[in-house]
Structures are given as structure tokens and as C-alpha cells.
Amino acid sequence: MAEARDALLDGLNPAQREAVEHVDGPLLIVAGPGSGKTRVITHRIAYLVTHVGIGPGRIAAVTFTNRAAREMRSRLQRLLGDRARHLVAGTFHGLCVIILRRDGEAIGVPPDFVIMDDEDQISLIKRSMEIVEIDPKRFPPRAILSAISSAKSQLLGPEGVEARATGYYDEVVQRIYAQYQVLLARTHGLDFDDLLAKTVSLMQQAPTVREKYQERFIHLMVDEFQDTNVAQYTIARELSGKYRNLAVVGDPDQSIYAWRNADIRNILSFQRDYPGAKVVNLSENYRSTETILAAAQAVISTNRQRLELDLFTHNDRGKPIVIAEAFTEDEEAEMVVEEVQRLAREDGYSLRDCVVTYRVNAQSRALEEACLRYGMPYKLIGGVRFYQRREVKDLIAYMRLLQDPYDDVSLTRVINVPARGLGKRTVDDLIAWAGSLGLPAYSALQLLAPEQGQEPSSSPFDARQRRGLVGFLGLVNGLREQLAEVDLTALIDVVMERTGYRAALLESGDVDAEDRLDNLRELRGMTADFDGPAAESLAPFLESAALVSDQDALTEDDQQYLTLITLHQIKGLEFPVVFMTGFEEGVLPHVRSLDDPEQLEEERRIAYVGMTRAEQRLYLLRSFRRRLAGAPQANPPSRFLLDIPYELVDTPARERVIAGGRSPARLSALDREAAAAVAAGDRAADLEPPPFKAGDKITHASFGKGIVVSCTAKPGDYEITVAFAGDAGVKRLLHSFAKLEMAGQPTA
């Protein structure tokens, strides 16, 4: 026993140890980046099991993503072996689904509820707006949805919105919200906010259910607490209501999801709700070099709304941070790729050690293209997510319809996919007619079927429409009969054939037809884990499809590739080498945040999250010119660059590259001194003779042989235009970045 105790606690610093050993009562861990908070959580769980004797089944750990949950489970597996299987580790949503399936009926949630994703939500919002007669031109459905989602995540129903209404807009939102909930209930649908809100209602309205779960969980832990919303915090409080062993771990400086209703005030609420809570600060950073940590601290400490946490590290100073300016986003991407190649060649880094991260997905395009040009393997994380692709959604909608034919959202999605003569008019009429009968569309369709005798006089369809609708009903029923006959994989094939989906896709002449079929093949491949007749495996499959949506996230394999990822998705990860691109006003911070101080602080936190991912090397790049939404724009350097002390940076022409010619009043005296020294250095650099002249023959590591067209001085650097012999053509390169070799004497 003593030996196990040592193994578990010995590698921990005093603060970490304090957190692990505090096993009685509420606990708030405020943890900086790289402070080993995941380790603290897993070790605390292991400690509870092995030293306190808590049954693994009575501990729950809630994380932000499925990926984090998976990682936690595998760490616990290593610490606890087989006992780890009994631990509950997952996301709030996953936990809620389990609870609602089992006990939701106590408050009227049907056990066969369907989870609605945002596309489903939008279509329901649009229909709600039609019903309550609100013009979608004046009130964009997306904005309405986000208002409704915000209300729900604060546990406000339509009445709550009405009570707090401050104007016409709230009034409109309230009306649509109420109608939207009616439509959801009619289709047995729960959106992602409902999963949380209904679980809260269940806990608060069904005492026996509440007691059951409160008894079950002796310990509850919540990771990434700064990104939870009010509903999630309420669930955590309810679940831990009996034993009050709620431990939350978070870093306010890494809160980057306020726009998605994450509520940083939860941390304050926690201290108010649990006045005696133990508070532990984890402020030693084990991840980054001293230089990187100092630079990140300099950036984040400019925020006003902040709890100061004195971070420190015993790591080496490490290399200076590189800040560089490219001319265009294409050159920026090339600088990254060339530097990655150099790091791999000269410094022993592998591609997997490197990551390129950016504020908006659109920035990945230039990077992808550069990787393709240089033949560098890469992996793009995110973008259009797998389950959001049209063809995948279509097929899922068919499968959902087979599982639950009363699912009107899925039915309207596929009733005319591929086109079978049931246009918008017919579908609208069907929905309206079914609605007037108080029936789901599927029930209404059955009334049209010939064997039901004559149709009801109220049916608004002519013979041709009726034939089409009855034909669709027959298709669905025919497919439903297959459920007992075939397994899930075969079911997908049958659906693709019988609905004519595959044929229509192939005939469409769509340039993406092959890609789309590939995606469908991939979906088909994912059914392999589900055995047995489709009738039994369909529901679990759809469940995982709705809940596990990080299929194309980072996977554990040994393949070598460069990772491209957004700053939001990189949260929680770490890499030896980090490239951050687009350090420009308008990109980072993003234009949409420029006029709001609170949003600007979130942008700064986004930058902070990115910088603190780096272990050894950090590159911050910006581009002088960038195409944004089609139009080329010249953006000044990001204000965040100004916060980084010059002495941490190794970059030619710091003043121009970092400050963009501005003389920031807020540079400290120290910075000004450093700036002066740098400026002197730059002047000296400018005096250096040009490295090349027009006509020089050179070779480039990737582009091969070329001839120098021109070599012009840039402050602190030279820009060399080269005409390459190969496919590369004419390129503009920076002397400090592109390693050009003289290949021979200039031609006469």
C-alpha cells in the first residue's frame, strides 16, 4: 500500500499533491497552462480508488470533449488497470443522454427521443417562424437560434425570456422559442441545450431520480470548468448534492467559449455556493520554455478582467520567439512549410512535433496549398465536420427515419432526395395538412395509402402528388421491413440503392460526387462496430453518430504529418513547435471583436491559448496583405505582438514587423530601451551588403535552381525575387527565411 501511495504521489509538486489529497468536500483548482491539471485529475481519481477506497463506479469525471474523455480513460487505465472500466468519464452531454434515456420519462421525456443537431434546429426555427409569422429577412434564423440557445443554457424557458424581455426583439424571440419547443416535442426531438436543461428539470422535479444519482456519485470532477455554461454547472451541483464532493478545474485565462454561452462567472458562483471550498492554485508550468511562458504572460496580463495567477517555470530559457512578416498569405504559408522542413532537417524535429494554428478556418486554405506544393503531408483538423457534410446528413436522416418514422425533420429532409417529384409546395402542404390533423407527417401519409379506403376529404393533394407521396411511404415501409433482415452495413447499401441515392449522385455530374461517395463509404465503414440485425443496432449507431462527432479529430497513429488546426480546437493540446499565423488586426483579434472590449479580451485569451501550447519553439507570423472574403486587405500587425517584450524575440526589423511602424505608447521603458538597441542593430544590418544581385544563379532547397531577378533591401532583411527553372516559376523570398545557395558565377 505504501508503495502504491508513493508511486501515485511522489512525482507531484506540493500544490498538485494538495489537490490530489483533498478528498473531502468541494475543491476549486485554478490551474495555469501546462501545470499538469489533467494529471492531477487522473491521480486524484486513482487516489480515491486505491487509498480512500471509493468504488470506481461511484466517481464521475466530466470533460469538455469526447477526445479529452478518451484520453482520460486511457490514462486511468494505466493507473488503475481493469478497475478503470467502472469509472464514469465523459462529457456533460453524454452523461445527460444516459440519464434521460433511463429516467427521463419521469418528467415526460420519451425514451426514444432524437437528438437534433444545429442544422435540424435551423429548419425547426424556420418553420416556427412561418407559423408565428415572423419575417426571416428581418430576424435571421441563426440569430434567433443563438438567442434561444443562450436562454436555454441559462435555464430560461420561453416564459423566462418573456419575463426578462427588454424590447421587441426579446418578444419575437420568446414567441419563436415557444413554438420551436412545441415542434421539438412533437417530433420527440431534444436539441443539445435541451439535453442539459431537461436533466436539470429531472433533478429538480423528480426527487427519487435525483436521490438515486446523488447517492451514486460520491465524487464528481469537472475539467475545463471555465468553459461550462450555467446549465452544466447546475447539473454538476445537483449530481454532487448529497456528498458535496465536487471538484472543478479551470483556468479563467483560457476561457474562449463565452460566445457559446460558457459563463466564466461559474467560478465566482462556485465560491459563493461552496464558501468553505478548498482552493488550490497550480502555477508551475512544466510545458513551455521560460521565454514562451514570459511572452504568453505578457500578452494575457494586458487583460483587465482577470485574476492574476503568478505562473513560473523551472524550464530552460530556450530559444527566442520568432516573429515574421510575409507579403501574402501564400508566402506566409511557404515560410511555415520551409521552416518545418528546416526543423526536420537540421534540428531533429518530426512533422508530428509541429502544428500550425490560426484563428479562422479559411486560413487553412493557403496552408494546405503550400503543403501540397511542397509535398508535405498534413492533417487538417476540423473544417466541415464529417457529420455535417450533406451526403452524410442525408443518409443519417434516412436511417433516423427508419428508426423513427415520426421524425418529421428527417422526413422532410429526404422526402425529395433524390428528386422524386415532391417539391416544396407538396411538402409544405403535407406538413400543414398533418399539422391540422395534429399528426406527424408519417401518420398523415398512411391516411393517403389506397388500402386505407378513400382519402379524407380534407386532403389537399391531386392524384399525381398522392401517387408520389404514397410511393415515398412505400419506400420507407419497404426499407423498414429490412431492419430485421440485414445488418447495419447492409442496411446502408440497401438504402443507397433503393432510394436511388447512389445512382442520382453518380448521374448528377457533381464534381464532388466521388468525394461524397467516399464519405458515404467511410460512414458505412463506421457501422462495422455494430453487429446483429439493424433493428437492434440502428439506435445505438445513431446515438453515437449524434454524440461522437469528433471522428476526424487527432487520432493516435505514428504517421508523419503536419497538423493544421484552429486556435479553438487546439485547446488542451501541446506541441514542441507551434506556428501561429495571421497575427494581424482583423484576424487575431478578429474584426468582429474589435469594437467590444469584452470580446477583445476573449481574443487575447485565444492568442494566449495558442502561445501556451508550445513547448520549445514558437513562431508568430503575419502577412502584409491577405485576401479576406474575396477582397485583398492590408492589416496592421496584431496589437498582441506589441505586448511581447522585444528581448524575448529574435526577429530582424522588430519595429516594423511587430509594431508596423506604430510607436506604441504602452511600450515600457524597458521595451523602449530594447527597441532602441534593436533599431541600432537593424541599422547595422541594413548596412550589410546585399547577399545577391540580379543575374546570380542560386539553388533553393525545394524550388531547385533559379536566377535572381532582383534583390531589394527591406528593413532588417532583403527580399529576393527569383525566377526558378522548375515549376515554381517566379518567387519572392525573404533572405532570412529562404536559405539560398550561390550556384555559380553570374552570367556575363
Add this chain to the structure above:
DNA sequence: GGTTTTCACGTTACG
């Protein structure tokens, strides 16, 4: 009803 053309729009994304 289906197809083509025009138009508007554009952040980040957890399930």
C-alpha cells in the same frame, strides 16, 4: 416540379 442563375454573405464550435 426541376433546373439554372443570381444573390447574399462571410468567426470561433462543444456535443
Add this chain to the structure above:
DNA sequence: CGTGAAAACC
């Protein structure tokens, strides 16, 4: 610039 949805056309 690229995409997806609405409008116009067949």
C-alpha cells in the same frame, strides 16, 4: 473567392 439558398426561368 466560394458556397449555399432564393429567385427566375423552362
